[in-house]
Amino acid sequence: MGKEYKGPDCIKGTSGYCAGCGHGIINRLIAEVLEEMGLEKKTIISLAVGCSCIMGDYVEVDKIQAPHGRAPATATGIKRMRPDNLVLTYQGDGDIASIGCAEIIHAAARNEKITTIFVNNGVYGMTGGQMAPTTLPHQVTATSPRGRDTSLTGMPVKLSEMIAVLPVAYVARGSVHNPASIKKTKSYIKKAIQAQVDKEGFSMVEVLAPCPTNWHLSPLASMERIEQEVIPYYTPGELVKKEGV
């Protein structure tokens, strides 16, 4: 008899994401961590607009669809009224680093006791691969057809570094481009959630993820691109953590 591999109970059916998308892996990591920590019954997720909200259909925990960029504000309202619940936001890079920049910065500045999972794939996925604040220099997208021109659009926003200067509980950047990085990212998500459980304050994990559909690459080539092009700009690791953890 072979070993039985069982998925988390709170994931039902299939995701509906494109082939090779990073969201499915990250959704699974969140579900695994919630169940391992025994928190799935008291979790409320504030979902971003974009591919992030596809999570709503098959991850079976309480959720609310937030307005675009406002998931941290919506989560703030929930956490303030129900402090004993675990409150997460799940947001993509267009949502969090562009239209929702004020909301995430100020939720972090208030050290709001919520946890943000920030999926960074460098494009607006659901609308068809337009340039995001996180798009790399010279990267071709639907709105940078000659490649991102940094003389006009600036350099990609490093949101985790911006949050890390604030007095928050935990900030880390992981990736899902190979099994080792997936394992590491799961440990970051666990620590971020533990920080909320311990009432330490705001915690966030940025996850570098592939978008094969809008990168116009195969799933495998997308993983290789993360290793070769994305990680050199967005350095993985823990940016803020408690002493000794």
Place this chain on the structure above:
Amino acid sequence: MGKVLMKGNEALAEAAVRAGCRLYCGYPITPQTELMEYLSGRLPEVGGQFVQAESEVSAISMLYGAASTGYRVITASSGPGFSLKQEGISYMASQNLPGVIVDVCRYGSGLGLICPGQGDYFQATKGGGHGDYRLPVYAPHTLQECVDLVTLAFEKAEEYLTPVILLTDGALGQMMEGVELPEMQPVDPDKPWALKGKGEGEYRFLITDAYGGPAYDEGLRKKYKQIEDREQRWESIETEDADIILVAYGTSARICKRAVKMGRAQGIRLGLIRPVTLWPFPFQAFRPVRDTAQAFLSVEMSAIGQMVEDVALAVKGKAPVHVYTAGMVPPKEQRILTMAREILDGKLEEVF
């Protein structure tokens, strides 16, 4: 408990707390600010939450999240801030979440002025944000009515699962009057629709019912028709024998009440319909009098007239409809009487 002398914004805030409200989130803006200042001290005393948000956009999203937990929650703003809140109000309407939004209306578009105005009538009553929705809008004209209607607003918000707007103005917010405050109500967030973690039950996903298909459209029609049929509120003053019926709400209605008395003393038979709900507009109030009055005069603190369009819809062409667009200066009784005489003499052109 007897009457206490309070400022409008503070009386409204205290009444909200007594109605069981346990969260305020908002952003400073004149002439609403005393409401948030009062609650910043008061809510922590009753175990509530006060959040000074980074923007009105964020504040209304906080309200949206907090409303989803089943607690009674409130925000307030004015003018440009009320515009910024429309995004989240539309989300609350689409997800059938209750909550109270106060607009202490100031005057003008853009930055506008901080003086009282009634130019947010369209925005409050016709939807305001994107998509198909209407919100109950209550328009108090005294501070006691501010107190009474904020309590009613919380009840109606939960009864119909909708955000509710309380439309006051800079004058009502800043003036002082004696008010009788209600008793403290108990707090009950344990609603069947509230988010609290799935526990041992089914999970909930709060997202617009539009994803459920065309039944959504029928649901909207039913919901808003029901509110229109049941929730029209108004005060009629001496309308039965009136030749000219004034129509006014809020601060303008206070002035019109005096104008009715002054007019009658001078032999001009004036009456007043004072809408208490601006949506649903009290069409029922016009039915008995639209064939008996010679004309209707909408009195508004706007420059181009807004409510006058609903007055015309209510009168249904049975009598001429005029408007006194007072603009940034509150209406004057004498001007109302002069216009009434001109209407009776056939010298004033109707707008509808």
